[in-house]
Amino acid sequence: MAMTRETQVICWVRGVASLSAFSQINSILLNLLFIVCPLLAVLAIISGYFITGKALKPVEAALENEKRFTADASHELRTPTAVILSQCEYVLLPDTTREEMTECIEVILGQSRKISALIPQLLMLARQDAAKERLELEPVNISMLTEIVAGELDASATRNNIRLRLDIEDNLVVRGDQNLLMRLMVNLIDNSIQYGKCGGSTWITLQKKGNYVEGCVQDDGIGIAPEHQKDIWKRFYREDKVRKGTQETHSGLGLSMVLWIVEAHGGTIRADSREGEGTAFIFLLPLLKKDTF
Numbered sequence: 001m002a003m004t005r006e007t008q009v010i011c012w013v014r015g016v017a018s019l020s021a022f023s024q025i026n027s028i029l030l031n032l033l034f035i036v037c038p039l040l041a042v043l044a045i046i047s048g049y050f051i052t053g054k055a056l057k058p059v060e061a062a063l064e065n066e067k068r069f070t071a072d073a074s075h076e077l078r079t080p081t082a083v084i085l086s087q088c089e090y091v092l093l094p095d096t097t098r099e100e101m102t103e104c105i106e107v108i109l110g111q112s113r114k115i116s117a118l119i120p121q122l123l124m125l126a127r128q129d130a131a132k133e134r135l136e137l138e139p140v141n142i143s144m145l146t147e148i149v150a151g152e153l154d155a156s157a158t159r160n161n162i163r164l165r166l167d168i169e170d171n172l173v174v175r176g177d178q179n180l181l182m183r184l185m186v187n188l189i190d191n192s193i194q195y196g197k198c199g200g201s202t203w204i205t206l207q208k209k210g211n212y213v214e215g216c217v218q219d220d221g222i223g224i225a226p227e228h229q230k231d232i233w234k235r236f237y238r239e240d241k242v243r244k245g246t247q248e249t250h251s252g253l254g255l256s257m258v259l260w261i262v263e264a265h266g267g268t269i270r271a272d273s274r275e276g277e278g279t280a281f282i283f284l285l286p287l288l289k290k291d292t293f
Helices: 020-091 098-129 142-159 178-195 226-231 254-264
Strands: 002-005 008-012 137-141 163-168 173-177 201-209 212-219 268-274 278-286
Touching (some): 137 142, 137 178, 142 173, 142 212, 173 178, 173 278, 178 201, 178 278, 254 268
Parallel strands (some): 163 201
């Protein structure tokens, strides 16, 4: 650096500084980069793996549900269609008697009814899995609805020599989907008739309990063994496996649908059962206050 006075250069000053400190800092920074960059890359890979895995879990679960549903539905439909096919082939044999033909037609009719009852339940469960089942919420008089369902199923109960006994509090109203609530009561009462004791009864009660409607469908049938009670809510779980002695086989969808319907309406349900004494299904649904409808 030049020092001047009145445009004349007096002297030059030169400064000298050691670069070792800068070199040391530069070396440290380079070492840090060599250490940190691989660590950051590893962390990014690990984080990406877990984030991707977490993001794919719902997709994998949906695919697994679809695969299981397709397999189960195919199995449920394969058996009755195979029975219908075999009975039709037997009817066409030249030496089949009129009585045998009548028996075959009765079997075909029974299996056709089973398929007819199974298909709408499969469609409802498929929409449920695809999150497409939207509830059409409206005030529903569940007291009246239950009486209607019980009346429709009375003939079925009579065929099984079971008496329906109703104790229903009047004008209990809930906010819900009328079709689904009807399916709820149909499945519960039909299940009770199916597994009830011949010559016994099915008790159907509805009453107000605080801010809820408490419903109970109880039979005096064969009951469910304790080790199987947690499984009855599973789809396609064969109740026949745990309730032996029944003549007709259900699809195993009824109670899983009951659980979904109750939970979709913000309620709860439980099964109280004693083997050899009977089963009671008790559910709670939020009660709709009178000033809201």
